[in-house]
Amino acid sequence: MTTSQASPAPPAQAAPGAPPGSAGSAGSAGSASSAGLPRWALPLAGAAVAVAAYVAFRGTATLPHDDDAAPFQLVNDLRAWVDANRNRSPLFLFFVNYVRLFVGGLYDVFHLVLSLPGWAGLTGVAAGLGWLTGGRRIGLTAALGFGSFGVLGLWEASVATLALVLTAVLLSLLIGLPLGVWAGRSPRLRRLLAPVLDVMQIMPTFAYLAPMVLFFQIGPASAAVATMIYSIPPAIRITALAIEQVSASAVEASTSLGATRWQTLRKVQLPMARATIGLAVNQTIMMALSMVVIAALIAAPGLGSDIIRGLTRANVGLMLPAGVAIVVMAVVLDRITMSAATRAPYETAGRTRWIVAGALAVGGVALGRALPAEFPQEWVLRFAGPVNEAVAWAKFSWYGFTDAVRNLTTEALLNPLQSVLTGSPWWLVSAVVLAVAWRTGGPRPAAVAVGCLLATAPLGLWQHTMETLTTVLVAVALTLIAGLLLGIAAARSPRFAAVQRPLLDAAQTMPAFVYLLPALALFGATRFTAIFASVIYAIPPVVRLVEDGIRNVSPAAVEAALSCGSTDRQLLWKVRLPLARRAILLAANQGIVMTLAMVVVGGLVGAGGLGYDVVSGFSQRSDFGMGFAAGVATVLLGIMLDRITQGADERNSTPGSNRMTTRKKRIA
Amino acid sequence: MASSDGVAIEVRGLWKIFGHRADRVLGSPDAALDPAALRARTGCVAAVRDVSFSVRPGEVFVVMGLSGSGKSTLVRCLTRLIEPTAGEISIAGEDVCAASPARLRDLRRHRVSMVFQHFGLLPHRKVVDNVAYGLEVQGVPRARRHERAREILTLVGLDGHAEARPDQLSGGMRQRVGLARALAADPDVLLLDEPFSALDPLIRRDMQAEVVRLHREVGKTMLFITHDLAEALKLGERIAIMRAGAIVQLGTAEELVGAPADEYVADFVRDVPRSEVLSLRWICRSPGGDERLDGPALPARTIIRDAVPAALESDAPIRVVEDDELLGVVDRRDILASLAGAGS
Numbered sequence A: 001m002t003t004s005q006a007s008p009a010p011p012a013q014a015a016p017g018a019p020p021g022s023a024g025s026a027g028s029a030g031s032a033s034s035a036g037l038p039r040w041a042l043p044l045a046g047a048a049v050a051v052a053a054y055v056a057f058r059g060t061a062t063l064p065h066d067d068d069a070a071p072f073q074l075v076n077d078l079r080a081w082v083d084a085n086r087n088r089s090p091l092f093l094f095f096v097n098y099v100r101l102f103v104g105g106l107y108d109v110f111h112l113v114l115s116l117p118g119w120a121g122l123t124g125v126a127a128g129l130g131w132l133t134g135g136r137r138i139g140l141t142a143a144l145g146f147g148s149f150g151v152l153g154l155w156e157a158s159v160a161t162l163a164l165v166l167t168a169v170l171l172s173l174l175i176g177l178p179l180g181v182w183a184g185r186s187p188r189l190r191r192l193l194a195p196v197l198d199v200m201q202i203m204p205t206f207a208y209l210a211p212m213v214l215f216f217q218i219g220p221a222s223a224a225v226a227t228m229i230y231s232i233p234p235a236i237r238i239t240a241l242a243i244e245q246v247s248a249s250a251v252e253a254s255t256s257l258g259a260t261r262w263q264t265l266r267k268v269q270l271p272m273a274r275a276t277i278g279l280a281v282n283q284t285i286m287m288a289l290s291m292v293v294i295a296a297l298i299a300a301p302g303l304g305s306d307i308i309r310g311l312t313r314a315n316v317g318l319m320l321p322a323g324v325a326i327v328v329m330a331v332v333l334d335r336i337t338m339s340a341a342t343r344a345p346y347e348t349a350g351r352t353r354w355i356v357a358g359a360l361a362v363g364g365v366a367l368g369r370a371l372p373a374e375f376p377q378e379w380v381l382r383f384a385g386p387v388n389e390a391v392a393w394a395k396f397s398w399y400g401f402t403d404a405v406r407n408l409t410t411e412a413l414l415n416p417l418q419s420v421l422t423g424s425p426w427w428l429v430s431a432v433v434l435a436v437a438w439r440t441g442g443p444r445p446a447a448v449a450v451g452c453l454l455a456t457a458p459l460g461l462w463q464h465t466m467e468t469l470t471t472v473l474v475a476v477a478l479t480l481i482a483g484l485l486l487g488i489a490a491a492r493s494p495r496f497a498a499v500q501r502p503l504l505d506a507a508q509t510m511p512a513f514v515y516l517l518p519a520l521a522l523f524g525a526t527r528f529t530a531i532f533a534s535v536i537y538a539i540p541p542v543v544r545l546v547e548d549g550i551r552n553v554s555p556a557a558v559e560a561a562l563s564c565g566s567t568d569r570q571l572l573w574k575v576r577l578p579l580a581r582r583a584i585l586l587a588a589n590q591g592i593v594m595t596l597a598m599v600v601v602g603g604l605v606g607a608g609g610l611g612y613d614v615v616s617g618f619s620q621r622s623d624f625g626m627g628f629a630a631g632v633a634t635v636l637l638g639i640m641l642d643r644i645t646q647g648a649d650e651r652n653s654t655p656g657s658n659r660m661t662t663r664k665k666r667i668a
Numbered sequence B: 001m002a003s004s005d006g007v008a009i010e011v012r013g014l015w016k017i018f019g020h021r022a023d024r025v026l027g028s029p030d031a032a033l034d035p036a037a038l039r040a041r042t043g044c045v046a047a048v049r050d051v052s053f054s055v056r057p058g059e060v061f062v063v064m065g066l067s068g069s070g071k072s073t074l075v076r077c078l079t080r081l082i083e084p085t086a087g088e089i090s091i092a093g094e095d096v097c098a099a100s101p102a103r104l105r106d107l108r109r110h111r112v113s114m115v116f117q118h119f120g121l122l123p124h125r126k127v128v129d130n131v132a133y134g135l136e137v138q139g140v141p142r143a144r145r146h147e148r149a150r151e152i153l154t155l156v157g158l159d160g161h162a163e164a165r166p167d168q169l170s171g172g173m174r175q176r177v178g179l180a181r182a183l184a185a186d187p188d189v190l191l192l193d194e195p196f197s198a199l200d201p202l203i204r205r206d207m208q209a210e211v212v213r214l215h216r217e218v219g220k221t222m223l224f225i226t227h228d229l230a231e232a233l234k235l236g237e238r239i240a241i242m243r244a245g246a247i248v249q250l251g252t253a254e255e256l257v258g259a260p261a262d263e264y265v266a267d268f269v270r271d272v273p274r275s276e277v278l279s280l281r282w283i284c285r286s287p288g289g290d291e292r293l294d295g296p297a298l299p300a301r302t303i304i305r306d307a308v309p310a311a312l313e314s315d316a317p318i319r320v321v322e323d324d325e326l327l328g329v330v331d332r333r334d335i336l337a338s339l340a341g342a343g344s
């Protein structure tokens, strides 16, 4: 057997330094070298130096945590000043307070409008809307979904959450859509916004909360503003993408006929971008839904408070109904907006559809008038008790297993790593980060990464940052291992992939903290709970990227390898995985940022570190400064991790475009 | 402003240089460099270099050249869809380069329309709304513009497709929509940028016949871009050949084939059957001493092929005359030689 194609060197002969990426992954491919050092010599030497430095300098130059560090006091003083001057400083008198009033008022209006038709009325309206956009199926989904809020005993809370989501989404779209359209037409603005949006998208949810409290105090207004800021990036990004993608020849034709810029925008660009802008709206709503829950920490009304209370008290029965309600709300809003967005452009809803939808809405409202406004108590299903019993039973009967898993991870991975990270001198950790980031991304990302890391020290949070980093690293390692295995399995077996796909799809529409539920049920409130939750949270996109990456390896390369007699296993290790390297790096990037977001939220369930600082910042006034600083530190940590793993994105083709699409589903 | 009568489009010294420091390149000696060298030195691309020509009202003026020679850029500069780097353009006496945005819009709305290679139809609108788009942006009321659009659709042979959507039409039909859209505002000038390149040969032939017919019926000035020589010869009264952004020769088909300016043009027209393009003028010779001069007389502009019947009927050589003056003679052998593609 001979090969005619030469390009992908058959594995057996893979010479050192030949095709980039063919060695390195396993570290064993490059056999004895003739010219220069093998690829892994430098990293190995670097690792040896780091270990030696650790052994020699362990325990020196560490930066232990101090609850009363100066930066925290500074923020506390700032808050005291703000509280004292809230009604005096012009910044507050003429700007911040008005924003607060306006947003609060908007929320009240939404809440009132949604409450007026009563439960039957609102359900009817939702069903009508669903019917209008997506026909019978979506109409039914909406009716059942809204009905279930009542059955779960959470009608009032659901309405409040919905009002908050709508407020935040409306504001997001009011700002985000025009900005997105503008960015879509102006490359300069696009370049200006890109880094800002990048950072906003890797900011963990918690980081948004403390500044809101500082400016807007707690309550629906500041919750709506936090949610708005959190959910605005996809509105801007995807809208800009949508406008940018409109066929240039259509725009040119319009201009050539003497249309003004405004006419071209209104008659050509917007209609042609409609479906994608629909996606932007959809993503904005999904982001808002997950933030609205977290915002319960700053006294957002609605379902979030049940969930937060359940989380902090490790009471699964308390949070389960609210969790179900949020997921149902996410599904209903997702289906309605998606079917509205994907409807063919020229197809307007038929007349019968309008009639049915109108009838449903009017009928619902009429029924709502006739029935009492309260959802009938006897229809409410109460299952907190049974759920807690089931959880207790599961905990008890699987204790041997769950405890073993938890202890193994804690003892074998978490504790040693944490003592290494917290016991190392700060300069050593920074040097290692610099080296790693330089190698994966080059000098600029490395400088940013180290800068961010070092900035946590003057914040007084070095030690807690190291603790959180430990958790993240362990979680990421587990996520990547599991994600790679599942992704490879799916790429090799279409049947497995067919089973897995819908599960992944469903998983990606769920708000983040939903994943804390099973984790909490199984493992109680420990550090491992957060790890478990972040693993299952981050796995779906990782699996997906890995699967696609392996599947998209050029068939020619595979054929060439097969034709020189590779076994299946050789094919995987020597051809498929190396060639899918880019996709895998991207998966790591996604996984790492999602994991961080979840680990921080895990502060609610005993994960410690920065997340816990943020939570206690809200529960105790004296810790506000620390919570605020911890929020900033999570952002810094996020940027650092992102830069380290960004090599995959930056080095290739069009920056932005693939980030845009792969990141749009990120919900944290 | 001078020659508003007698000239539909007048272009003088037009330049378009893409790139950051385009205006700096223009004055410098770099401007004389060939494209590859210019790109290497400055990173700029000179897509149109010092182009001048004028088009008479009612003429079909063809611009042709290989891919990348700057044809599309040139035609887009005419209505400033691409902003020219330097030069003067006047359309029907109006100075385009000095026009305010509003004047420019006015020009695009009422006087110059464009047809695109890739149609540029609006997929979310019905055919009739595509055709009426130009009128719509002018603010013509709906009923009036639809009426007009239907008239034009009849003219281009798309009766009964008004309610269809662009993606339901074949390529040829789509370009008819493109044509109809350009014609709807009844402009004086049509700019057609390779309108038929994306169509297959049979449909292309139909569409060319269509353009010839339309030109006869509506008598517009047309600037037609193509890289297909046969198309150029079929449609164009005068043809400009572009290479690397500059016009290397401008003339009638006959002039190009009979006296190509350089190798490039000669290469271009090599496969053209000379007898179908050249007139008797190009092959006539002074009569030999013993030749009879009583053969039939034909005007010098007669195409060679059209002289075949006369040559067959008469034993004597054909006399080639212009303004009652004898230019020379052509006998059967001369005609056969040029039919066989020999000569020059």
Ligand SMILES: Nc1ncnc2c1ncn2[C@@H]1O[C@H](COP(=O)(O)OP(=O)(O)OP(=O)(O)O)[C@@H](O)[C@H]1O
Pocket (backbone or CB within 6 Å): B018, B019, B045, B046, B047, B065, B066, B067, B068, B069, B070, B071, B072, B073, B074, B227
């Ligand atoms: N926006 C632009 N920016 C930079 N260079 C451009 C731009 N548009 C065109 N060019 C360059 O200008 C030159 C002329 O392009 P143009 O599209 O006018 O050629 P063309 O003759 O129409 O070719 P074709 O027959 O393929 O349509 C090409 O070298 C092209 O690369």
Ligand SMILES: [Mg+2]
Pocket (backbone or CB within 6 Å): B071, B072, B073, B193, B194
């Ligand atoms: Mg072109």
